[in-house]
Amino acid sequence: MRQSNRIGGRIFIGLTFLFLYLPIFLLIIFSFNAGESSAVWQGFSLDWYAALFRNRLIMESLYTTLLVSLLATVVATAAGTFAAIGLYALSKRKRDALLVVNDIPMMNADIVTGVSLCLFFVAFFQGWGAFARWFNGVQGVVALPERLVLGFTTMLLAHIAFDIPYVILNVAPKLRQMDRNLVDAAQDLGCTWMQAFWRVILPEIKPGIVSGALIAFTMSIDDFVISYFTAGSSTSTLAMRIYSMTKKRITPEVNAVSTLLFLSVLALLVLNNVREIRQERRAASLEPRAPTLLEKLSMKFNQPAYRWVRRGLAGAMACAFLVVVVLLTGATGSQPVVNVCSWGEYIDESLIEQFEDETGIRVNYQTAESNEALYSLLKSGGADYDVIVPSDYMISQLLEEGMLEELDYSRIPNFELIDRRFRNLPYDPENKYTVPYTWGTLGLIYNANMVEEEPVSWGALYDDQYAGDVLLINNSRDALAAALLHLGYSVNTTDEEEIREAFALIADASRRGVFQGKVMDQVFQKMEGGNAALAAYYAGDYLSMLDNQADGVDLRYVIPEEGANWFVDAMCVLKDTPHYDEALEWINFIASTDANLANMDYIWYASPNTEALERYPAYYEELYGEELDPELYEIMAAPPEVLERCEMYSVLPPETRALYNELWIRLGA
Amino acid sequence: MRNKRGWFAVPYVVWMALFVVIPILIMAVYAVTTADPATGELQLTGANFTGMGVYLNVFLRSFWLAVVATLVCLLIGYPVSYWMAKEGPRFQRLAMALIMLPMWMNFLLRTYSWMSILENNGLLNQLFRAIGLLDLLGVDYLHMIGTPGAVVLGMVYNYLPFMILPIYSVIVKLDGSLIEAARDLGADGVRVFRRVIFPLSLPGILSGVTMVFVPSVSTFAISSLLGGGKQTMLGDLIELQFLGGAYNPHLGAAISMVMMVIVVVCMVVMNHFGEGEEQAVML
Numbered sequence: 001m002r003q004s005n006r007i008g009g010r011i012f013i014g015l016t017f018l019f020l021y022l023p024i025f026l027l028i029i030f031s032f033n034a035g036e037s038s039a040v041w042q043g044f045s046l047d048w049y050a051a052l053f054r055n056r057l058i059m060e061s062l063y064t065t066l067l068v069s070l071l072a073t074v075v076a077t078a079a080g081t082f083a084a085i086g087l088y089a090l091s092k093r094k095r096d097a098l099l100v101v102n103d104i105p106m107m108n109a110d111i112v113t114g115v116s117l118c119l120f121f122v123a124f125f126q127g128w129g130a131f132a133r134w135f136n137g138v139q140g141v142v143a144l145p146e147r148l149v150l151g152f153t154t155m156l157l158a159h160i161a162f163d164i165p166y167v168i169l170n171v172a173p174k175l176r177q178m179d180r181n182l183v184d185a186a187q188d189l190g191c192t193w194m195q196a197f198w199r200v201i202l203p204e205i206k207p208g209i210v211s212g213a214l215i216a217f218t219m220s221i222d223d224f225v226i227s228y229f230t231a232g233s234s235t236s237t238l239a240m241r242i243y244s245m246t247k248k249r250i251t252p253e254v255n256a257v258s259t260l261l262f263l264s265v266l267a268l269l270v271l272n273n274v275r276e277i278r279q280e281r282r283a284a285s286l287e288p289r290a291p292t293l294l295e296k297l298s299m300k301f302n303q304p305a306y307r308w309v310r311r312g313l314a315g316a317m318a319c320a321f322l323v324v325v326v327l328l329t330g331a332t333g334s335q336p337v338v339n340v341c342s343w344g345e346y347i348d349e350s351l352i353e354q355f356e357d358e359t360g361i362r363v364n365y366q367t368a369e370s371n372e373a374l375y376s377l378l379k380s381g382g383a384d385y386d387v388i389v390p391s392d393y394m395i396s397q398l399l400e401e402g403m404l405e406e407l408d409y410s411r412i413p414n415f416e417l418i419d420r421r422f423r424n425l426p427y428d429p430e431n432k433y434t435v436p437y438t439w440g441t442l443g444l445i446y447n448a449n450m451v452e453e454e455p456v457s458w459g460a461l462y463d464d465q466y467a468g469d470v471l472l473i474n475n476s477r478d479a480l481a482a483a484l485l486h487l488g489y490s491v492n493t494t495d496e497e498e499i500r501e502a503f504a505l506i507a508d509a510s511r512r513g514v515f516q517g518k519v520m521d522q523v524f525q526k527m528e529g530g531n532a533a534l535a536a537y538y539a540g541d542y543l544s545m546l547d548n549q550a551d552g553v554d555l556r557y558v559i560p561e562e563g564a565n566w567f568v569d570a571m572c573v574l575k576d577t578p579h580y581d582e583a584l585e586w587i588n589f590i591a592s593t594d595a596n597l598a599n600m601d602y603i604w605y606a607s608p609n610t611e612a613l614e615r616y617p618a619y620y621e622e623l624y625g626e627e628l629d630p631e632l633y634e635i636m637a638a639p640p641e642v643l644e645r646c647e648m649y650s651v652l653p654p655e656t657r658a659l660y661n662e663l664w665i666r667l668g669a
Numbered sequence: 670m671r672n673k674r675g676w677f678a679v680p681y682v683v684w685m686a687l688f689v690v691i692p693i694l695i696m697a698v699y700a701v702t703t704a705d706p707a708t709g710e711l712q713l714t715g716a717n718f719t720g721m722g723v724y725l726n727v728f729l730r731s732f733w734l735a736v737v738a739t740l741v742c743l744l745i746g747y748p749v750s751y752w753m754a755k756e757g758p759r760f761q762r763l764a765m766a767l768i769m770l771p772m773w774m775n776f777l778l779r780t781y782s783w784m785s786i787l788e789n790n791g792l793l794n795q796l797f798r799a800i801g802l803l804d805l806l807g808v809d810y811l812h813m814i815g816t817p818g819a820v821v822l823g824m825v826y827n828y829l830p831f832m833i834l835p836i837y838s839v840i841v842k843l844d845g846s847l848i849e850a851a852r853d854l855g856a857d858g859v860r861v862f863r864r865v866i867f868p869l870s871l872p873g874i875l876s877g878v879t880m881v882f883v884p885s886v887s888t889f890a891i892s893s894l895l896g897g898g899k900q901t902m903l904g905d906l907i908e909l910q911f912l913g914g915a916y917n918p919h920l921g922a923a924i925s926m927v928m929m930v931i932v933v934v935c936m937v938v939m940n941h942f943g944e945g946e947e948q949a950v951m952l
Contacts, residue, residue, distance in 0.1 A: 009752030016749050017767060020829070023782035024771060026792065030785070038785035039792050065775075079681065086677025098678070101685050104693070107879070109887030109932065111904050112925045115911060116692035119922065123695050161688040164681070222772050224890055225904075229911065239775040246781060246894055258778045265773040269766045276762070372914035379916050468812055474898055475914055510899075516789075517815045517897025531789045550790075661915040665906065666723055 031255035048252040061241040069220035072159035080167025114229030122381040150232025158230040163216035170212030174205040338582035344521040348602035370475040396651035414591035422608035434570035438605035448554040450533035458486035462509035469533035474518040476664035540605030566646035606637035699922035717923035735886035738824035746832030815897030823891040831880035839873030
């Protein structure tokens with residue numbers, strides 16, 4: 001009976017490991033896939049590994065991850081060990097009270113720690129800003145930076161903060177087990193306290209320090225939530241990069257980076273295991289063994305006469321470490337930089353390299369999920385942007401709150417190329433703040449093979465017929481616009497009844513299970529792969545999807561009979577940016593005809609540049625050797641009669657925005 | 670000498686005050702105030718708490734899914750730990766390494782791998798199609814992603830090691846002579862387990878439950894990736910207020926505070942059952 005029990009146990013453990021590892025193995029297998037799918041095998045290739053090493057964003061984030069984890073582990077281990085020794089010298093009552101506080105970061109949910117640290121940093125920055133302004137005002141010798149933002153340093157501090165408790169928790173039991181008299185004995189025998197520490201305490205608690213460091217490192221590398229809230233916009237760990245990628249198209253480069261991570265960790269573990277087994281064998285055989293060269297060296301090294309050599313070496317190592325850190329931060333700090341925030345899949349990335357080569361200005365290119373998310377980022381103080389590309393109504397809102405800087409158009413000569421139709425629009429009537437980037441329409445995308453009849457109305461989004469196959473656009477403004485249009489109201493209505501009615505339409509459909517999910521850029525994957533039938537999305541993105549359709553998917557785009565929204569996304573510069581000159585250079589570069597043509601070809605959004613708009617069909621023909629389908633061109637650059645049926649968003653009053661927010665959140669609740 | 674070493678603790682006390690206590694106090698200040706939209710000045714208000722009633726569903730869903738995930742983890746994790754502790758040291762060390770290994774890949778990578786498995790056109794549905802299960806049921810695909818089940822699966826998958834490690838570390842240290850004594854006194858296998866092994870492994874269970882429940886109840890990445898944005902949980906709600914589409918850090922802070930308090934109360938009540946038994950530390 002016992003034997004069968006044991007076999008049963010092994011089977012159970014085996015199944016559990018299968019559950020733990022099967023997804024990882026699939027991840028690894030698909031990193032070698034020739035195609036872009038992570039579900040359909042299309043042949044073996046190493047392309048994604050090549051692509052990974054060329055992908056600057058992923059490589060940078062990998063580097064950030066490793067750097068922050070290592071630095072945090074080193075600092076937290078040292079600090080935690082000393083703190084633990086200090087705690088054990090205190091009376092039990094004081095110690096217990098402090099250990100309760102020590103437990104807080106471990107007991108608290110990550111998100112609470114992340115949020116509270118984020119608020120703390122932002123509050124500190126505000127206080128610092130006021131202090132620096134005052135300080136710089138009263139003296140002119142030292143100029144303190146007035147504007148601090150979340151970034152690598154704040155993330156590192158946060159990591160140290162949540163790592164230290166784990167170190168203390170691991171070191172403390174070893175201290176408790178240690179015989180206190182040992183230190184006294186050592187000192188009675190003439191040791192200084194430092195010697196007693198190095199020779200007596202440290203060897204005793206070493207296993208605790210090692211396991212504490214190990215756990216600290218594990219926690220740091222596994223963390224996503226706390227980094228997400230404290231890193232701001234310009235720093236990304238691998239996890240944050242992947243999170244933002246999962247919101248749009250996720251490529252097998254992610255599988256490749258996971259595979260490499262997994263294999264390197266596996267190699268480390270195997271090495272460690274082999275070493276341990278060897279040590280055990282040695283211990284078991286109890287055979288005296290000739291010391292290795294390294295051991296001889298270290299024995300010699302430990303003699304008192306070599307004390308100064310030892311200290312010198314330690315000092316040199318510490319200095320080298322510092323120099324590396326300073327160099328790393330300095331290398332990125334000295335070069336002129338412009339921080340750009342745009343949307344996912346919204347630029348031909350070769351333009352970034354081209355701009356960097358031409359001007360020597362480094363572009364830190366980030367993306368936000370929606371206008372509303374961008375606004376949150378700006379408000380929460382986490383954003384470090386210079387140039388942003390919000391849509392019309394968000395520009396009005398940012399202007400209202402005085403968050404944008406006036407542009408010096410004499411330094412943006414390419415603004416002359418912008419079509420008159422796209423100048424002096426209601427969001428910026430005197431055109432003092434913006435340079436249009438793209439324009440387009442919001443329409444209905446559907447998979448002709450998954451619908452019975454071609455939908456012509458927004459009503460299809462709320463139709464039971466397509467239950468489980470509809471994607472709801474994950475931003476309140478666009479989602480509500482479709483519902484308002486369907487009900488025959490204006491997209492800019494401020495009438496509470498109308499808005500509530502439109503929300504009820506969405507909420508009701510949601511209750512009936514019509515929606516498969518709320519998505520923004522995930523729409524690409526879902527629609528291309530035939531995972532959903534209907535979605536409201538932007539014309540340009542529909543055209544990109546056409547390039548990536550899976551077999552058996554036939555995507556179409558329609559401006560519904562009730563009309564639609566048309567929008568302009570424009571480049572603006574945030575107030576008080578430290579990189580104003582670089583920002584203007586970037587805007588001028590992007591507004592050029594060549595950049596607009598490249599962008600149009602890559603992202604399929606219509607350009608506001610007159611020349612580019614006219615030349616695009618010819619450009620396409622030259623590039624691909626075939627004529628551009630006029631129907632597709634009309635979807636991209638909607639002709640005037642279509643635009644007439646469309647309405648532009650205008651900024652809503654704060655009460656209406658609050659109502660939108662409240663109803664929108666309740667939708668998910 | 671004692672006092673001298675006591676100074677070692679001072680930097681850490683300052684550090685904790687700065688990076689643990691003050692941030693939570695700032696969060697509390699945010700939770701009980703609101704910013705005037707025109708001037709940006711803070712005004713004292715209780716509206717953040719009183720208005721939270723509309724999110725009752727989110728609270729209930731979060732706690733419900735977290736409880737389910739914790740129970741599943743316990744049901745899988747306990748037997749695994751128990752049987753693992755009975756194996757030889759080589760097996761144990763290997764098994765421990767294998768349990769820890771996925772944690773060094775970030776948990777988002779692990780969650781992402783489930784996305785491609787659970788999609789409507791994903792691997793699992795393709796498998797079902799290939800073996801004819803879908804035809805048998807007469808559907809195009811089984812709807813898995815975007816369901817509460819997918820979210821629970823993601824939690825169990827990610828947090829199972831947090832359950833296994835503490836339970837295992839308690840069971841493996843269990844004094845064998847106690848079990849022998851029980852047997853000598855005539856207890857059968859079931860009885861030994863119920864009266865000796867299980868009560869003695871309770872501290873491990875308690876810390877395992879804590880380590881799974883807390884991240885589960887507050888997750889937002891798992892629910893947004895596997896829940897398709899429809900299974901809004903507390904974490905999503907909080908994220909939405911800070912970096913998502915509805916900027917209101919005051920409400921976000923208030924929700925965080927309430928969640929923190931509820932979690933702490935749960936933990937205190939639960940640990941009360943453990944009779945203040947020294948908590949097992951992982952590893």
